[in-house]
Amino acid sequence: MAAEYQTFEHDVLVIGAGGAGLRAAIEASTAGVSVGLVCKSLLGKAHTVMAEGGMAAAMANVDDRDNWKVHFSDTMRGGQYVNNWRMAELHAKEAPDRVRELEAWGAVFDRTKDGRILQRNFGGHKYPRLAHVGDRTGLEMIRTLQDHGIHQGIEVYMEVTVIALLKDGDRVVGAFAYEREHGRFRIFKAKAVILATGGIGRAYKITSNSWEGTGDGHSLAFDAGAELLDMEFIQFHPTGMVYPPSVRGILVTEGVRGEGGILKNSEGRRFMFDDIPANYKDQTSDTPEEGWRYVTGDKNARRPPELLTRDHVARCIVREVKAGRGTPNGGVYLDIAWIKEKISNAPEHIKKKLPSMYHQFKQLADLDITTEPMEVGPTTHYIMGGIRVDADTQASTVAGLFAAGECAAGINGANRLGGNSLSDLLVFGKRAGEYAAKFAQENDFGQINSEQIEQTVKWALEPFEKQTGENPFEIQHELQEMMQDLVGIVRTEDEMQRALIGVRELRKRSKNVKATGNIDFNPSWHTALDLHNLLNVSEAITLAAIERKESRGGQFRDDYPAKDAEFGKVNFTIKKDAGGEMKIERVTILEMPAELKQIIEEMG
Amino acid sequence: MAKATFKIWRGDSSGGEFKSYDTEISPGMVVLDAVLQIQGEQAGDLACRWNCKAGKCGSCSAEINGNPKLMCMTRMNTLPQDAPITVEPMKAFPLKKDLVTDVSWNYRVKEKIKKFKPRPPDATDGTWRMVQEDIDRVQEFRKCIECFLCQDVCHVLRDHHKHEEFIGPRFLVYAAALEMHPLDTEDRLRDLKDESNIGLCNITKCCTKVCPEGITITDNAIIPLKERVVGEFYDPITRFLKLFRKKR
Known part of the structure; x- marks a missing residue:
């Protein structure tokens, strides 16, 4: 019975304590409602800490030609125009205030000479736009939000994992969870629930994501009847570490290229000059000399091709490696050391601008990035797709359920620009908090369905009831291998159909996994339960990627290598049908208002 | 492929023991890789914390061959492999299970430190100006x-268990970051003296030695804070002036 489990009540329950969750919790508590914040790890350890380069906001501190319109236009171009234009608009308009707010809460950004927040270059951004702190901006952001948030009266539940959203009729009225230490179940009653659970990287073998990126929010929302959107669009970050094997996938910030780092193949050729997409030709430099002028602040220079969008750079790297021009360990070279030809104090400059990259390579790969090039290759980094939300309120398609940050979809379209994630977390985290609080003020608590709880408990304890069964880590491993091989950077119909069969097969096997030992802090049990989420998102990604028979942004189809204008008019949604199966639908993108169209035309 | 033997602490607050595991070692491996490999293949219920695997989140702290380190940043090739490698939980905090300790005390301590309180914005656009040299x-x-x-490693905590009286190096660094923030207007010196008991630190610099971020905790944070506390409360001239100010 439900009464057996400890119950907590909050007006607003936030699930996930990265940038979006923390910002949402702060906003909701500021609105005067009681807020609970649930996170799988300790507070302050969420994946946001890994963000390196910065947060994009058109503050125009470094280049006064920048404004929200340019940022909006860059975001839409980067997303290949299948973005939710309203979200892109709100994001571009509100990001500067969100960054300044962080400063008022104690964040210490790097400075310009005249004492303002410094901004750096990043791929796809026309002007230097990323507010940053060296290459540890995510840490600065999460710590600032955390240290501000702990004085707000938010109740934080650390090391607690949500396994189901509770429903009263069509409305979400809470969440059901277990705490890691002793595996005790918890009921969270809430008038409104915000999902801010981040990404899905653990569905792939090579990823920059931590163990937490198992698509919990995507899967919880899907299970609760909400729609997912754009699940085919996954960002493979072009520069992950490739060697040694144990560090494969760990992120190498785009900031390296923003500071002048260049990509070279094994023949020493700067191959990014070989393939510049037509819609970026006018913005991209023709010569290495012009590219260098750009990264050193010459306003008349155009950006080097290394700073093209991530989807494109990742594909160029794959092409070089496939053509046999890769490094011994299957990557390409990323060289920042070369800038010593241009400036006298290069090693000090690199260490100052990219301290954690210096540290990371020195310690994990015995490599000094101030003297040698790095070996890099694509790594699963981010999912543009996620829970379908209303642009202004971040409300999902299910009443009482909101979503923000990576687990929500829309702002990024087919490809996210670097730096737009941290600002997205703040802009839409705040909005989710605001509107969830409003919903909570206008609605009462719902009824908890004890039958749903009983079923969830039964399901959750199955891994302990088996005498024999499979190792959950093994199933997770097989899924990761399969998704990497069959639904990776380059996709084909045939391979993805095989993946679909594979996912369904693994789903069957996942019902027969066995946890080792008892229920106290037991990773094999946690992994057994995570499989459900990983399989849900893997299936959704594959279904959507099969349906989009074209190449655009994060989706590259070898069998449909061109962009198709017809697919540029639609998004794909996925929701549960009456039988519990995934149903995919094509929805037409709403027409952009004339003033936004005009901005895009004016920006070229 | 080479194999290594690990002796990993298994147990909970009621007790435990080191258990031996052999696992294969691949190039570039760090201790966390080995622990996760053991977890995946041999001991599914082996509890440990980790997140970023790149030295950025600070989750996987443990004592490796007796040295407090991040497991994700400790390369296998830096450890002697002719003897078993021991991995055990941090000692200054109560054990939850295996390598996981109860660090909640740290979160409670932080909440007690007065939050950042900036001066009003000084630029016409409603923001502040700070120069880089002032924030380094x-x-x-x-x-x-x-x-x-x-x-x-702080012996005031580890050996003398003064968790109720002393906030430890982490929170002295935190307080220093607030006190030295160019915009901050709060005064935490009395709290540092009376509540945090900064005087208990006797500057052995053990904290500085283990910091994976290379923060010069003692020299740059603790000593200057101690000096400020001394200047505020023990310096005769300051005390005299204060007396004078009060009278006025």
Whole structure:
């Protein structure tokens, strides 16, 4: 019975304590409602800490030609125009205030000479736009939000994992969870629930994501009847570490290229000059000399091709490696050391601008990035797709359920620009908090369905009831291998159909996994339960990627290598049908208002 | 492929023991890789914390061959492999299970430190101006990833268990970052003296030695804070002037 489990009540329950969750919790508590914040790890350890380069906001501190319109236009171009234009608009308009707010809460950004927040270059951004702190901006952001948030009266539940959203009729009225230490179940009653659970990287073998990126929010929302959107669009970050094997996938910030780092193949050729997409030709430099002028602040220079969008750079790297021009360990070279030809104090400059990259390579790969090039290759980094939300309120398609940050979809379209994630977390985290609080003020608590709880408990304890069964880590491993091989950077119909069969097969096997030992802090049990989420998102990604028979942004189809204008008019949604199966639908993108169209035309 | 033997602490607050595991070692491997491999293949219920695997989140703190370190940043090739490698939990905090300790005390301590309180914006656009030179020191402190290894080796905490009286190096660095923030207007010196008992630190610098972020905890944070406290409360001239101010 439900009464057996400890119950907590909050007006607003936030699930996930990265940038979006923390910002949402702060906003909701500021609105005067009681807020609970649930996170799988300790507070302050969420994946946001890994963000390196910065947060994009058109503050125009470094280049006064920048404004929200340019940022909006860059975001839409980067997303290949299948973005939710309203979200892109709100994001571009509100990001500067969100960054300044962080400063008022104690964040210490790097400075310009005249004492303002410094901004750096990043791929796809026309002007230097990323507010940053060296290459540890995510840490600065999460710590600032955390240290501000702990004085707000938010109740934080650390090391607690949500396994189901509770429903009263069509409305979400809470969440059901277990705490890691002793595996005790918890009921969270809430008038409104915000999902801010981040990404899905653990569905792939090579990823920059931590163990937490198992698509919990995507899967919880899907299970609760909400729609997912754009699940085919996954960002493979072009520069992950490739060697040694144990560090494969760990992120190498785009900031390296923003500071002048260049990509070279094994023949020493700067191959990014070989393939510049037509819609970026006018913005991209023709010569290495012009590219260098750009990264050193010459306003008349155009950006080097290394700073093209991530989807494109990742594909160029794959092409070089496939053509046999890769490094011994299957990557390409990323060289920042070369800038010593241009400036006298290069090693000090690199260490100052990219301290954690210096540290990371020195310690994990015995490599000094101030003297040698790095070996890099694509790594699963981010999912543009996620829970379908209303642009202004971040409300999902299910009443009482909101979503923000990576687990929500829309702002990024087919490809996210670097730096737009941290600002997205703040802009839409705040909005989710605001509107969830409003919903909570206008609605009462719902009824908890004890039958749903009983079923969830039964399901959750199955891994302990088996005498024999499979190792959950093994199933997770097989899924990761399969998704990497069959639904990776380059996709084909045939391979993805095989993946679909594979996912369904693994789903069957996942019902027969066995946890080792008892229920106290037991990773094999946690992994057994995570499989459900990983399989849900893997299936959704594959279904959507099969349906989009074209190449655009994060989706590259070898069998449909061109962009198709017809697919540029639609998004794909996925929701549960009456039988519990995934149903995919094509929805037409709403027409952009004339003033936004005009901005895009004016920006070229 | 080479194999290594690990002796990993298994147990909970009621007791435990080292258990031996053999596992294969591949090039570039770090201790966390080995622990996760053991977890995946041999001991599914082996509890450990980790997140970023790149030295940025501070989750995987443990004592490796007796040295407090991040497991994700400790390369296997830096450890002697002719003897078993021991991995055990931090000692300054109560054990939950295996390598996982109860670090909640740290979160309670932080909440007690007065929050950032900026002066009103000074630029016409409603923001502030700060020059880089004035924030370099604060940025050094803000590199802290809260791995709590400094707390683990601080003997005021580890050996003398003064958790109720002393806040430990992590939170002295935190207080220093606030006190030295160019915009901050709060005064935490009395709290540092009376509540945090900064005087208990006798500057053995063990914390500085284990900091994976290379923060010069003692020299740059603790000593200057001690000096400020001394200047405020023990310096005769300041005390005299204060007396005078009060009278007026």
